[in-house]
């Protein structure tokens with residue numbers, strides 16, 4: 338869900354636009370993008386200590402998010418119609434993820450982080466990292482894979498399937514991809530390592546930064562397992578989204594005999 342950990346948010350300073358006839362007061366979230374009756378995106382901007390979004394930046398980011406949401410909804414009908422979105426500026430360099438990253442914090446809620454230090458500026462970051470991340474995070478919303486209110490059980494074996502589905506979906510449909518997700522020759526051994534982990538294995542170590550120096554093991558392995566499952570089954574990334582987690586592992590050629598990945602224990 339979180340590919341790069343973000344700094345804490347600055348105060349909300351941009352909740353001041355009002356559209357669609359709604360007047361926004363202090364702390365009220367204005368509706369800033371309503372592109373079709375079927376879609377309502379409630380977008381708020383948060384400046385960093387070091388940089389502020391220009392009006393042109395905000396307009397462009399709204400456009401990128403709205404276009405991406407419409408495209409995802411056509412592909413994944415389970416994506417919620419109403420989405421609350423925070424766009425937060427950060428001053429750290431997010432070049433490794435195209436200048437932007439994000440998190441599906443709860444059902445119907447996404448936070449994006451946009452770098453003020455990205456070469457080409459905020460608009461370039463929006464066009465690259467934010468566009469890719471929108472497809473990735475909206476896939477999570479449609480699947481129920483969120484930090485709060487998660488539909489899935491704990492476990493790196495489950496996380497990497499949900500992240501791999503979101504990444505392959507995003508690189509298939511957003512027109513962007515992230516070189517940081519390329520996987521190494523030994524990736525199949527990484528997958529076996531993940532299958533041997535206890536359910537409470539450290540999420541940050543296995544998904545983001547391992548103490549042994551490996552980066553993004555979970556994301557990169559997830560992308561590999563999804564590619565293998567697609568290649569061996571002939572299923573598309575959209576078809577694979579309807580396949581239970583354990584069955585995706587088996588399609589990719591791994592032994593997997595754990596119970597349903599859903600929180601409820603119900604069949605997926």
Ligand SMILES: [Zn+2]
Nearest residue numbers: 338339500503
């Ligand atoms: Zn994710």
